Amino acid sequence: MLQKIGGWRLFDVLVRPAQWIYRVITLRILLVAIVLFGIYKADAWFLTSGRPIIRDAVIMWLADKMAGGNMPLRVCDAQFSEGREDCDLIYSRSDQFDPGAQWGLVTNSPYLTDWTTKILANFTTENIIWGRVRGPLMVAFIPRYDPSSFHVSGQTDCSSFATINERHITFESWNDEKDIISTLTHELIHYQLGNFCVDPRPLPETCVFVNDASGKRVGVACKPFTALKRMEVEQWFMDSSVWVESHTESATIEILAAMCRRNGGRGIECRAFWNSLGGMARGSLYSELKLAGLGFIYEPIRDVLVYNKAETVVADKSFHDYSQYGEEGIAEFDGIVYRYRYIPWNRYVVPGIISWVPLDTGNRRPMEGRVWVVMGMLFDDTRLMLGPLGRAFLWAMTP
Numbered sequence: 195m196l197q198k199i200g201g202w203r204l205f206d207v208l209v210r211p212a213q214w215i216y217r218v219i220t221l222r223i224l225l226v227a228i229v230l231f232g233i234y235k236a237d238a239w240f241l242t243s244g245r246p247i248i249r250d251a252v253i254m255w256l257a258d259k260m261a262g263g264n265m266p267l268r269v270c271d272a273q274f275s276e277g278r279e280d281c282d283l284i285y286s287r288s289d290q291f292d293p294g295a296q297w298g299l300v301t302n303s304p305y306l307t308d309w310t311t312k313i314l315a316n317f318t319t320e321n322i323i324w325g326r327v328r329g330p331l332m333v334a335f336i337p338r339y340d341p342s343s344f345h346v347s348g349q350t351d352c353s354s355f356a357t358i359n360e361r362h363i364t365f366e367s368w369n370d371e372k373d374i375i376s377t378l379t380h381e382l383i384h385y386q387l388g389n390f391c392v393d394p395r396p397l398p399e400t401c402v403f404v405n406d407a408s409g410k411r412v413g414v415a416c417k418p419f420t421a422l423k424r425m426e427v428e429q430w431f432m433d434s435s436v437w438v439e440s441h442t443e444s445a446t447i448e449i450l451a452a453m454c455r456r457n458g459g460r461g462i463e464c465r466a467f468w469n470s471l472g473g474m475a476r477g478s479l480y481s482e483l484k485l486a487g488l489g490f491i492y493e494p495i496r497d498v499l500v501y502n503k504a505e506t507v508v509a510d511k512s513f514h515d516y517s518q519y520g521e522e523g524i525a526e527f528d529g530i531v532y533r534y535r536y537i538p539w540n541r542y543v544v545p546g547i548i549s550w551v552p553l554d555t556g557n558r559r560p561m562e563g564r565v566w567v568v569m570g571m572l573f574d575d576t577r578l579m580l581g582p583l584g585r586a587f588l589w590a591m592t593p
Contacts, residue, residue: 242593243486246540249591250479251495256584257472258500261465266369267305282371283363285335300332306358306378307333313379313449320452321571322445323386324559330356330385333378335363344515345530347377352391353410356381367508371462372469379466380446388556388569389441393434398426436533443534444542444553447471451575467579474543476500477535484528546573547580548589 270281272289283305293300296307310333317327330350336357338346343361350356358377361368383390397403401416401423416423447470454464476496483492497506516527545551552570559569577585 243482245591245593247479247482247486247488249588250475250482250539251499252587252591253475254472254479254496255499257468257475260468261372261472264369265371265462265465266366267363267371267374269363269369272302285363290334299330300334302334306335309375309378310356310382313375313382313453316449316452316456317383317386320445320449320575321569322383322390322449322555323388323557324569328385328387329382330354333357335360337361341515344512347373348381350381350384352384352387356385367504370469372466375462375466376446376450376470379449380442383442383445383449384438386555386557389437389554390445390556391438392556393430393437394556395430395434395437398423398430401427432529436537439533440537440542441553441556443474444538444546445555445571447474447538447543448546448553448571448573448576451573451579455575455578464579471576472500474535474539477531478539480531481528481536543573543576544588544592547577547585548592 267282268280269283269285270278272284272286272291275281275284283303286302288302290300290302291304291307296304297311299307299310301307310329314327314329317323318325332355334355334357337343337360343359346359347362348356348358356378358374358381359368362374362377363369385391397414398416400418401414403411404413404415406412414427416427447467450463450467450470454461454467457463479495480489480492483489483495493506493510496509501509513527516523519526542551542553546553550572552572555569555571557569558566561567580588
């Protein structure tokens with residue numbers, strides 16, 4: 195009857211509806227499985243890569259707000275500054291002030307003398323070094339005449355001098371007192387030796403350091419000095435730079451936090467702390483996004499959250515100085531971010547904040563029974579600067 199009326203067969207009546215139901219159920223199961231898999235992958239990504247990306251973006255934004263805008267210094271030439279009261283910094287260029295009037299320091303700016311004495315006083319109490327701190331014989335603003343002028347803020351040899359790039363006081367986009375204080379603090383920490391100046395790892399086998407008549411290290415000698423040995427030595431120095439700079443930059447954060455709190459939680463030291471912390475988080479964000487394959491969204495995030503138009507132009511120009519040399523140049527840029535930002539933030543500062551892990555200074559102090567112990571610097575002032583909410587956020591967002 196059904197076949198005569200509708201052209202249906204018994205198969206259509208009994209089997210086909212079951213097939214339709216089966217297909218619908220299968221499709222829904224498949225869709226649910228896809229959604230659950232997507233949630234699982236998203237959750238796995240969030241727990242591993244997503245959390246530190248969000249963490250760094252938030253800290254970068256918060257620190258930028260706390261640091262405030264640029265704090266340019268009014269610089270006066272020493273030849274014409276007598277009687278003026280509107281000078282933030284007096285600069286004598288290649289001429290030096292009388293060391294007898296600068297606490298024995300050779301310098302071309304009393305501003306650097308003042309801040310050097312302020313900064314050095316913190317190193318013993320913050321457990322960087324035992325006993326008397328070490329200071330430079332000369333601290334000065336110095337112009338640089340090669341491409342490093344655009345990228346190097348300061349330099350030291352850990353034994354006699356500490357210099358600050360003159361661009362910090364002569365170039366508008368560099369003139370920010372927060373950066374000057376952070377850079378000077380960084381260079382003075384190098385002076386305390388330990389892990390801030392020397393890599394404790396031995397040189398490659400058959401290689402030794404070469405010193406001049408004064409005992410200053412001037413090179414490396416290997417026997418035999420083959421092409422392979424040369425590569426090993428170059429890799430050693432690259433790793434040594436990561437070790438020294440990451441320890442020094444981490445200690446800089448804590449010293450700035452300590453100086454801020456000693457000043458009652460106000461003043462330029464506090465803004466320098468937040469500026470340095472934000473820079474560290476920004477560099478870590480850059481590295482984390484590249485590791486997650488999302489490097490292309492770093493600049494939009496940075497520009498929306500922290501940079502104004504002028505800062506974007508400067509940053510793009512600085513990056514172009516490296517990217518114009520292709521992959522090799524970009525790798526060099528990434529290496530700088532790695533040792534000055536990513537490693538200090540993720541290996542030392544964040545664990546020090548959330549888990550009380552001390553920074554190994556490499557320096558020692560005496561204990562009873564002629565025993566010497568390695569000194570560890572706690573990030574206690576940095577913890578207090580972030581407050582309970584900041585510490586809780588870091589703990590929740592760190593894998």
